Amino acid sequence: MPTEDELDRKYPRPEGISVVVPVRNSIATIDVQLQALAQQDFDGSFEVVVVDNGSTDGITSFIASHSLRETLKLRCVSAPSVPGECHARNIGIAAAVHSFIACCDADDAVSAGWLTALQAEATRYDVVGGPLEKTTLNDPIVATWRDVYEFGGLPTCGNFLPFAQGCNTGFWKAAWDAIDGFDETLIAGGGDIEFCWRAQLAGLAIGYAPGALVAYRFRPSIRQSWRQVVTYGRGQAAVVARYRHHGASRNSLPYLYGWIGHILLTMPIFPWSWNRxxxxxxxxxxGGLWGCLSGGARQRFLYF
Structure with a gap:
């Protein structure tokens, strides 16, 4: 008789995985990620496909001569025509040789059990996501600036469906193909949210792999952090506005008032309060509030 685990399976166990890493001028950080991928305890076969999205830092040559190119079955493909991770991921996935895809970013570091944990959940789900942690790659002060979605399940957005974060997600290539891949019009962020929502609305299943841990790297400067969170807010606003007729929504007005109040009360007005x-x-x-409001304004939709 089949076991309970076998009865719960939707797919066979993936024996091979293609890891897709979009890059744009990432030569300063990608080696940390490649070293982490080389430490995987995965017992199957995997390749690493780096996708160059218009870099000017010589990363294609860097990858071609990398010391881990044989170990990781490492190769670089070019995707310069459309800016953004969505386009880069689509190009990389199309070039992948395996039927299960794992996506990570060039400036993070996957844990040693990352691929094994994604593989374990891949038999039951079309799309799988895992948690992040913020202490390994960040200065202790920078690590206090924000939280990440750590253990406890997949994040949600817009009071709607869960999603797997683009820097830590796995999915079957057949699922990606069934929903026509990532939306390349979402250049400024939100592509991972939109992909997962579209998959679920198409009847595909999304799951959580608690062991698929990724060390997430924050932007180290105040200016970079502002730009990033504004981009995040605008990307979320664009996606929520698109899916509001399916049930996505903004938060309540008391939530907005509380957010504004928190910003005003914690504003570092006096010189001695301007610690990093x-x-x-x-x-x-x-920056998060400004990103949400300005992004919503572009969509003619009040979002926060």
Whole structure:
């Protein structure tokens, strides 16, 4: 008789995985990720496909001569025509040789059990996501600026469906093909949210792999952090506006008032209050609100 695990299976166990890593001028950080991928305890076969999205830092040559190119079955494909991770991921997935895809980013570091954990859940789900942690790759002060989605399940957005974060996600190539891949019009962020929502609305199943841990790297400067969170907010607003007729929505007005109140109360007004930890956290909160509101305004939709 089949076991309970076998009865619960939707797919066979993936024996091979293609890891897709979109890059754009990532030569300063990608080696940490490649070293982490080389430490995988995965007992199957895997390749690493680096997708160059218009870099000018010589990363294609760097990958071609990398010391791990044989170990990782490492190769680089070019995707310069459309800016953004969505286009880069689509090009990399199309070039992948395996039927199960794992996506990570060039500036993070996957844990040794990352691929094994994704593989374990891949038999039951079309799309799988895992948790992040913020202490390994970040300065202790920078790590206080914001939180990440750690253990406890997949994040949600817009009071709607869960999603797997693009820097830590796995899915079957057949599922990607069934929904026509990532939406390349979402250049400024939100592509991972939209992909997962579209998959679920098409009847595909999304699951959580708690062992698929990724060390996430924050932007180290105040200016970079502001730009990133504003981009995140605008990307979320664009996706929520698109799916509001399916049930996605903004938060309540008391939530907005509370957010504004928090920004005002924690604003570092006096010179002695402008320490880097407090300023970074305030920038993340204020920039997040500005990103949501300005992004919503572009969509003619109040989002926060």
């Amino acid at each position: 930890s407090r300023l970074g956290a305030w920038i993340w909160s204020a």
